[in-house]
Amino acid sequence: MMLPALLLLAAAVDPLVQSGYDHFYNLEYPQALADFRKALEAAPRDPARHNHVAQCILFQVMFRAGALETEMVTGGNPFIRRPKMEPTAEEERVFHHAIGESLRLTNEALARNPNDVAALYAQGVAIGLRGTYRYLVRKAWLDALRDVTTARKLHNRVVELERGNIDARMMQGVHDYIVGSLPWGYRLLGFLAGFHGDRQAGIRTVRLVAEKGDLNKVDAQILLGVVARRERRPQDAIPLCESLLKRFPRNFLLLFELSQMYADLGDKPNALKALDRVEELKKTGAPGFRNLPVERIEFARGNLLFWYDEPDAAIIHLRNATSRAQVLDPNSGVTAWLRLGQCLDLKGRRGEARAAYLEAIHYSPSSEEAKTARKYLSKVFDAKEKRAISS
Numbered sequence: 001m002m003l004p005a006l007l008l009l010a011a012a013v014d015p016l017v018q019s020g021y022d023h024f025y026n027l028e029y030p031q032a033l034a035d036f037r038k039a040l041e042a043a044p045r046d047p048a049r050h051n052h053v054a055q056c057i058l059f060q061v062m063f064r065a066g067a068l069e070t071e072m073v074t075g076g077n078p079f080i081r082r083p084k085m086e087p088t089a090e091e092e093r094v095f096h097h098a099i100g101e102s103l104r105l106t107n108e109a110l111a112r113n114p115n116d117v118a119a120l121y122a123q124g125v126a127i128g129l130r131g132t133y134r135y136l137v138r139k140a141w142l143d144a145l146r147d148v149t150t151a152r153k154l155h156n157r158v159v160e161l162e163r164g165n166i167d168a169r170m171m172q173g174v175h176d177y178i179v180g181s182l183p184w185g186y187r188l189l190g191f192l193a194g195f196h197g198d199r200q201a202g203i204r205t206v207r208l209v210a211e212k213g214d215l216n217k218v219d220a221q222i223l224l225g226v227v228a229r230r231e232r233r234p235q236d237a238i239p240l241c242e243s244l245l246k247r248f249p250r251n252f253l254l255l256f257e258l259s260q261m262y263a264d265l266g267d268k269p270n271a272l273k274a275l276d277r278v279e280e281l282k283k284t285g286a287p288g289f290r291n292l293p294v295e296r297i298e299f300a301r302g303n304l305l306f307w308y309d310e311p312d313a314a315i316i317h318l319r320n321a322t323s324r325a326q327v328l329d330p331n332s333g334v335t336a337w338l339r340l341g342q343c344l345d346l347k348g349r350r351g352e353a354r355a356a357y358l359e360a361i362h363y364s365p366s367s368e369e370a371k372t373a374r375k376y377l378s379k380v381f382d383a384k385e386k387r388a389i390s391s
Contacts, residue, residue, distance in 0.1 A: 014039055020052060025218060026250035026288055029060035047102040047109075047122040054098035054129050061087045062136065066331030068253060069260075085136040095133060102126040117162050124154035124171055148175055149195065170209045170216040177202030177227065203227055218244070225257070234264035250288025252278060256300055263304055275300055293327040295320065299336045302343075307390070311343040318343060322356075325363060334364035338373050345381035353381070 020035030033056045040049040062068050065085050087095070103126050109119035131147025134140045152175040158168040179197025206227070210220035221240055228237035238261050245254045259274035279297050281289040302317030318340040325333045341356030353376070360373035379385075 014042075016042070017049070017052065020056070021218075022248075024056060024059070025244075025248045027063060027253065028250070028288070029056055029063060032056050033060070045105055047105040047119070047126065050098040050102040050105070051122060051125045051129065054095050054102070054126070057087070057091050057095040057098070058129060058133055058136075061085045061091055064329060066329030067136070069257065069331070087137060092137075099126050099130050099133075115161055117158055117165070120154050120158050120161075121165075121168060124151040124158070124168075127151040127154065128171060145178075148178065151175075152195070166209055166213045167215040169205050170213065170220055173202045173205030173209065173220075174223070175202070176205065203231075218247075229257075229261060229264065232264070234261040237261050238265075250286075252281070252289055252292050255281075259300060259304065263307060268304075268308055271304055272301075275304070293324070295322075295324050295327055296329075296332060299328060299332050302336065303339055306339050306343055309386070311346040314343045315340065315347070322359070325359075330364050330367070334360050334367050334369040337363055338369045341373060341376060342381045342386070345376065346383065346386065350380065 016035050016039035020032045020039065023029070023032035023035060033053065036049065036052040036056055040046070040053060043049055059068070062085060067085065102122060106119040106123035106126065109116045110123070113119075127147050128151035131144040131151065134147060135144035148171075152171050155168040155171040158165055159172070162168070175195065176198050179195055180199035180202060182197065203224070206220050206223050209216050210224055213220055221244060225237040225240040225244075228234065228240070238258065241254055241258045241261060245251070245258070248254065255274050255278045259271045259278075262268075262271035262274060275297060278289065278292070278300075282292055282294065282297065298317045299321035302314045302321055305311075305314035305317065318336055321328065321332075321336040322340055325336060328336065337356050337360035341353045341360065344350075344353035344356060357373040357377050361370045364370050
């Protein structure tokens with residue numbers, strides 16, 4: 001490993017940066033941001049530290065919207081259809097300032113030395129984060145794809161200069177997987193010239209980073225879990241999820257994910273056991289679980305029982321979840337109302353079902369779930385419909 005990569009790694013093991021990422025992967029974004037800001041104050045000309053701040057803001061917005069769960073990236077083509085995020089004005093300001101500073105500093109460094117590996121790597125990260133923001137916040141899909149392609153080119157250059165830099169291959173893997181998952185028409189775009197995408201090659205590259213990377217090891221492991229669930233291989237995702245839980249025990253989303261993965265396998269007892277673990281940790285006030293709304297657990301149980309064709313039991317939990325739907329994230333809230341309507345329809349309680357669909361539409365009018373709810377206002381959700389969405 002050449003010197004620039006060693007410098008990048010040295011910055012990553014700064015105690016404040018380490019502490020920040022421990023909070024980050026445990027979903028404690030305000031604490032993570034505080035640490036990243038202190039680290040930035042100590043080295044304001046380090047573009048990587050500006051990227052840490054931007055990444056934290058972006059994921060805080062995604063977490064609040066309920067967009068960090070693999071449920072959001074399964075089915076259809078999630079690289080094109082995604083819910084729009086709604087950052088606050090302050091979050092927008094901080095994010096754009098951090099990205100702007102990172103790009104300014106890396107441009108200065110590259111003007112002095114076009115082969116500055118640390119600057120190339122940091123600039124690729126900044127542009128990749130900007131692309132993700134453009135996609136989720138502005139819904140500017142083509143601008144986002146253009147940014148991710150540019151970031152991939154920058155990290156390709158890092159690998160050319162430093163063959164042993166495994167972390168820089170993460171962007172290559174992500175890009176190959178995304179482009180390889182796109183409808184063919186999108187692959188004809190001019191800025192994708194030379195990049196045809198290859199889903200399987202992308203997965204292999206991300207797996208390499210998960211096994212041998214330094215800076216991106218955890219992100220690669222998380223992404224492998226997401227991909228495994230999207231590719232309908234939950235058996236591959238479960239050990240990854242269990243491993244991450246040991247390292248980040250305050251991350252309650254990992255237990256919800258584990259439940260869903262067991263459910264995908266058809267293992268109802270273990271799916272419910274994972275939710276029992278969440279409930280017990282909530283009851284005992286365990287760190288990371290103390291402030292988790294009980295309604296979020298009720299939604300998870302109701303949603304699970306819906307898929308296991310137990311509408312009577314599901315209705316009880318979904319009623320509990322929607323009793324205070326305002327405390328749920330937007331994704332869970334609207335889905336809880338939709339599932340409640342579907343369960344009520346399955347039991348022949350049409351009037352109550354329509355009322356639940358109307359609540360779903362009111363809760364999040366522009367969501368895909370609201371679109372589905374509108375469909376069932378005039379069409380009964382029956383066993384045939386259930387089989388159709390389960391296949």
